[in-house]
Amino acid sequence: MIKKLKENKFLVFVVLIYIGLFAINGEKAALSVKNSGYYIKEMLTIMPVVFLLTALIDTWIPQETIMDYLGDESGLKGSFISIFLGSISAGPIYAAFPVCKTLIKKGASISNIVVILSSWAVIKIPMLANEAKFLSPRFMAVRWVLTTIGIIIMGYIVSKMVKKEDIPMGGEKVEDGKVLIKEEYCIGCGVCVKLAPEYFKIENNKAIVMDNDDYIGKKANVIKAEEKCPTKAIEIGRVRGSKVDICKEIIEEG
Amino acid sequence: MDIFTKGLWVVTMLWFIVSMIKDKDRTLNSMKRSKKMMGNMLGQIIGILFLIGLLLTFIPPDAIKEYLGSSNTFLATIISAIMGSITLIPAFVAFPLVGSIVDMGASIVPAVAFLTTLTMVGFVTFNLERQEFGKKFAIARNGLSFIFAILIALAMGVIL
Numbered sequence: 001m002i003k004k005l006k007e008n009k010f011l012v013f014v015v016l017i018y019i020g021l022f023a024i025n026g027e028k029a030a031l032s033v034k035n036s037g038y039y040i041k042e043m044l045t046i047m048p049v050v051f052l053l054t055a056l057i058d059t060w061i062p063q064e065t066i067m068d069y070l071g072d073e074s075g076l077k078g079s080f081i082s083i084f085l086g087s088i089s090a091g092p093i094y095a096a097f098p099v100c101k102t103l104i105k106k107g108a109s110i111s112n113i114v115v116i117l118s119s120w121a122v123i124k125i126p127m128l129a130n131e132a133k134f135l136s137p138r139f140m141a142v143r144w145v146l147t148t149i150g151i152i153i154m155g156y157i158v159s160k161m162v163k164k165e166d167i168p169m170g171g172e173k174v175e176d177g178k179v180l181i182k183e184e185y186c187i188g189c190g191v192c193v194k195l196a197p198e199y200f201k202i203e204n205n206k207a208i209v210m211d212n213d214d215y216i217g218k219k220a221n222v223i224k225a226e227e228k229c230p231t232k233a234i235e236i237g238r239v240r241g242s243k244v245d246i247c248k249e250i251i252e253e254g
Numbered sequence: 255m256d257i258f259t260k261g262l263w264v265v266t267m268l269w270f271i272v273s274m275i276k277d278k279d280r281t282l283n284s285m286k287r288s289k290k291m292m293g294n295m296l297g298q299i300i301g302i303l304f305l306i307g308l309l310l311t312f313i314p315p316d317a318i319k320e321y322l323g324s325s326n327t328f329l330a331t332i333i334s335a336i337m338g339s340i341t342l343i344p345a346f347v348a349f350p351l352v353g354s355i356v357d358m359g360a361s362i363v364p365a366v367a368f369l370t371t372l373t374m375v376g377f378v379t380f381n382l383e384r385q386e387f388g389k390k391f392a393i394a395r396n397g398l399s400f401i402f403a404i405l406i407a408l409a410m411g412v413i414l
Binding site for chain 1: 255256257258259261262263266267269270273277280281283284285287288289291292294295297298299300301302303304305306307308310311312342344345346349350352353356362366369370373374376379381382383385386387388389390391394395398399402405406409410413414
C-alpha cells in the first residue's frame, strides 16, 4: 500500500489538492472535475490503441529497421520520417511517450525521438485545418514551416546535450561487476566478441557471456564492448557513483 | 473522435488481428511488457488529467485573452509563452480565442508564442516525461521548446 502510494506520488498530490479544494470551495472543485472530463474522454479513446501499438511495434518491427530509419545514422531522412510519423499520429503528447519509449529501446536516436514527440504535439492535420480557418491559411503555413525547421534543429541540439545513458530504460538491476546481455536487443553483430573474445561468444545468433564471474564488468575490454555495442544490449552492473573508480582502473590498466 | 484517431484504431486493430494469427505467443508476450510500461505511466496520466481540470478552473481561457492582448508586446510575449506552457486548453478552444484577439488588432507575436508553447511545452506532463526519459532530456526538450516558441513568434512577427 505504502509502496503504491510512493510510486504514485504525483497522483496522490493532485488528489490531496482536490480534497483540500472540496473543503474550501466545493463549487470550484466540482468545476475542475467537470473540466477534466473532456481530457479523460480523450485519454480513453487514445490510450488503448497506443497500448496495442507499442506491443505490435515491439513484436514485429525489427531492431535493424528502426535503426536504419530512425537511428543515429539516419540523418535528415530520419528527421523527415520522424516529422511524418509525429504528424499522422493522434492524441495528446503523453500518448507519444510509450511509443517513443519503445522506439528508443529499439535503437531510435535521441534527436529523432525529440522530433517525433514535438511534431506529435504540435503538428496535427485536423489542428492545422482549424488554424487556417480561425487565423488564416498563410498564418498556418508560415507557422508550420517555422515549427518544422525549429523542431529539427531542437532534436539536433538535444542529442548533443543528452546521451542514451541518461535515459532510464527500466528492467532489472544488474549486480555490481556482473554483465547482462539484453537478448531482445542483441542483434548478434559480434562486435563484443571481437573486442573481448575471452568473455563473449555468439550462440544462436545472440551474444552470451561465457564466464560471468564477479567483476568481469570492470575489465577494460568488457567496458569497451558495452560502449561499442550498437544496440546497447550489454549492461554492466555498477554501484551508483562508481563510474569514476572504473575509469581510474581503465587508465591504470592502460 | 477525429478521423486520425479512428484511422489509428482501424490500422492498429487490423495489425493486431494479423499479429495474433501469425504468432499468438509473441504478441501476448509483448503485450505483457507493454502493460507493465503503461501501468507505470497510468497513475501519472490520471493525475495530469485532473491537474488540467484544476488549471482550467483557476486560469480560465478568458484570463489568458487579457494577457495576450496586452499593449506591451515584449512582456505579453513572455507571459503568453509561460501561460501556454502551463495550461493545456483544447485546440478547438485555443484557435478561435487567438483568432478573435488577432482580429481585434493585437500583435501576433504573443499569439504565436502562446499557440506554440501550448502544445510543445508541457508543464503538467513534465513529471511523466522526466520519469520516462530522464531529467536531462525533459529539461532540455521543454527548455528548448520554450526558447524556440519565442523565436518562431518573433520570426512570424517579421514575416507576416
